[in-house]
Every structure is written in structure tokens, then in C-alpha cells.
Amino acid sequence: MNQIAHHMPDALLASYAAGNLPHPYALVVAAHISLCVECRAGFEAHQAAGGAVLETVDTVDVSDALKSDVMALLDTPTVPKPTFERAGVYPGPVMEALRGKQPRWRSLGLGVRQSILAGGSEGSVRLLYIPPGQAVPDHGHNGLELTLVLQGSFSDETGRFGVGDLEVADQDLQHTPIADAGEACICLAATDAPLRFTSLVPRILQPLFGI
Structure with a gap:
């Protein structure tokens, strides 16, 4: 590791x-x-x-x-x-x-997938699968987001995050995470409020995907 x-x-x-x-x-x-x-x-x-x-x-x-x-x-x-x-x-x-089972992935487009593990009034936690070289749309945060890398790595405006690394993002961070070359990046992410996307299409699809 x-x-x-x-x-x-x-x-x-x-x-x-x-x-x-x-x-x-x-x-x-x-x-x-x-x-x-x-x-x-x-x-x-x-x-x-x-x-x-x-x-x-x-x-x-x-x-x-x-x-x-x-x-x-x-x-x-x-x-x-x-x-x-x-x-x-x-x-x-x-x-x-996961109750010992494999994640139930749902496509978010462009090869990015998610598997929601839990959600409710306290917030949500999900697994994210991001292919090498693919970016998560530029976004900010309405609350606190914790992102833990389980496989591969990603980079954004704050640095590079590999396996075991944790990124803590709050309302002050606007970023565009990009999965690095190599194996796909798999992350565990928890939020207590919807993300704040800058582009129109992610904002339109946001209620559908619960992000």
C-alpha cells in the first residue's frame, strides 16, 4: 500500500x-x-x-x-x-x-459509477468508481464531504490522493477531481448536503442521482 x-x-x-x-x-x-x-x-x-x-x-x-x-x-x-x-x-x-456482497453500481455517465450504501436525514455515503483520466464535474460543497481512496488515486487543486488518503472538503473548496492514470479510482464518499455543481447538465441530473 x-x-x-x-x-x-x-x-x-x-x-x-x-x-x-x-x-x-x-x-x-x-x-x-x-x-x-x-x-x-x-x-x-x-x-x-x-x-x-x-x-x-x-x-x-x-x-x-x-x-x-x-x-x-x-x-x-x-x-x-x-x-x-x-x-x-x-x-x-x-x-x-455491503453485507458481504459486491456493490450495485449505477452509471453516472462517462464511465463514472456509484453505489449508494446509506442515505437519510444525516446525509449519505456511497462508493464511486472513476475510470483513469476521467474527471468528476467541477463542484463546490454545501456542507462537509469526506472522500477516502480505496483503489487507484485522484488529483485535484489540493494535491494527489492515493489509497488510504482522506480528502476533507467544506464550503470553501471548489475542485475538479480527476482519476490518475493506471487502475480505476474507487472512493468512499460521505456528504451531509448536495454538491454545488457549476455546469448545467450535472445540476439537472443531480436530483436523479442523489448527489
């Missing part, structure tokens, strides 16, 4: 460790931690710090009913977990989201 150059911001690691990230972002963070030993260590440090804080908090008695409800919630897996296991290009958290 290439050396990872673009890591997870510490604030996102802390939010993920605290269980405060919406599911689409949590899936990207879990997948990145699965590929990046450095960020996994940072995540574990945040977990340890949180545990130390809990040990200093005074205990409060609760009713049996409330205790039962809390334990039931703890038994329900709601946050994707990092794992070093992989199936081809897909880290364990992505394979779990």
Missing part, C-alpha cells in the same frame, strides 16, 4: 471515539482507521482518554428498567467499527455495509 499522506483530522477522530458522528461520516472514519495505523493509534488514544474521564465521574443509581434499556442500546451496533480485515479493495467496515 502507498504511504498515506492525508490523514483524519483529530477533531473527527475525537467525535468518532465519542460516538457523536452521523453514520455516513462514521463509516468513512472507520474505513480510514482500518487502513491507517497512525490514525488508529490516535483513535485508541481518544478512547483511552474518554475511559479515564469516565473513571473519575461519580456513579448514580438508576432504576432496573432504565438500566435494562441502556444495556439493550449498548448491545445494538450503531457505529461502524474499524478492522484490519479486507476483501479485495474494501476494508472491513465497507464490506459490512
Whole structure:
């Protein structure tokens, strides 16, 4: 695997460790931690710090009913977990989201495809397949977008992103990602708001593709 150059911001690691990230972002963070030993260590440090804080908090008695409800919630897996296991290009958290199956690709045109893994009021998370040399239409962002490279690489105005690299894009970034030469670029991308395309055709097709 290439050396990872673009890591997870510490604030996102802390939010993920605290269980405060919406599911689409949590899936990207879990997948990145699965590929990046450095960020996994940072995540574990945040977990340890949180545990130390809990040990200093005074205990409060609760009713049996409330205790039962809390334990039931703890038994329900709601946050994707990092794992070093992989199936081809897909880290364990992505394979779990795919339920062990291959992505159901849908064409976006010009060879670009997507497979939506989850969507709702918290945002959406999807896999993107971009052929070598193909560009994603120039766009900005109405919210936060996390893009993790799983195969190949892409380049934009901010630099080059290879396997394991994470690009964090907000309202200030306007860019045109282009898949580099070689194998097709496969990315995991999470957003909490529609993209802001500059060209007319992508804007027209945007509601159809949910991007």
C-alpha cells in the first residue's frame, strides 16, 4: 500500500471515539482507521482518554428498567467499527455495509459509477468508481464531504490522493477531481448536503442521482 499522506483530522477522530458522528461520516472514519495505523493509534488514544474521564465521574443509581434499556442500546451496533480485515479493495467496515456482497453500481455517465450504501436525514455515503483520466464535474460543497481512496488515486487543486488518503472538503473548496492514470479510482464518499455543481447538465441530473 502507498504511504498515506492525508490523514483524519483529530477533531473527527475525537467525535468518532465519542460516538457523536452521523453514520455516513462514521463509516468513512472507520474505513480510514482500518487502513491507517497512525490514525488508529490516535483513535485508541481518544478512547483511552474518554475511559479515564469516565473513571473519575461519580456513579448514580438508576432504576432496573432504565438500566435494562441502556444495556439493550449498548448491545445494538450503531457505529461502524474499524478492522484490519479486507476483501479485495474494501476494508472491513465497507464490506459490512455491503453485507458481504459486491456493490450495485449505477452509471453516472462517462464511465463514472456509484453505489449508494446509506442515505437519510444525516446525509449519505456511497462508493464511486472513476475510470483513469476521467474527471468528476467541477463542484463546490454545501456542507462537509469526506472522500477516502480505496483503489487507484485522484488529483485535484489540493494535491494527489492515493489509497488510504482522506480528502476533507467544506464550503470553501471548489475542485475538479480527476482519476490518475493506471487502475480505476474507487472512493468512499460521505456528504451531509448536495454538491454545488457549476455546469448545467450535472445540476439537472443531480436530483436523479442523489448527489
